[in-house]
Amino acid sequence: MNIANRILELCNERNISINKLAELSEITQSTLNSIMNNNDPNPQIKTLDRICTGLEITLAVFFAEEKPELELGVLRLLDTAKKLTPEQREYLQKFLDTLNKE
Structure with a gap:
């Protein structure tokens, strides 16, 4: 699974920008941009957990392969x-x- 693509997909479903997600997740824009630009293709689980919190989903939903x-x-x-x-x-x-x- 490409984490950046999944984040983008979930942001699009919610009609929020990457910058808004950083704010909602309480992580820096540079951290999120690093993930989105594949400079950090394997972010720490605590970072992903914060992103999931910002998206209002669980890690299980984030990593679900099927819709x-x-x-x-x-x-x-x-x-x-x-x-x-x-x-x-x-x-x-x-x-x-x-x-x-x-």
Whole structure:
């Protein structure tokens, strides 16, 4: 997998620039540009983790070879839901049920 191409693909899906991604990821533009220009084709995992945070995805989604069957928005919801407590999940489910009734 070409990391730079994957980053570009994900940025295009979200309609954000590489510079905006650097800001969202809290990494320097020079670090991200180094990856994008293949000067650093194997960045550190902590750098990739920050990029994933900026893209609002997990590392697993980043490295997935196949397109997930679920839309990225749904995957983001699932990732967020996984981090909730059981009580918070119940509140979320009730909220979603309310939205679904409208």
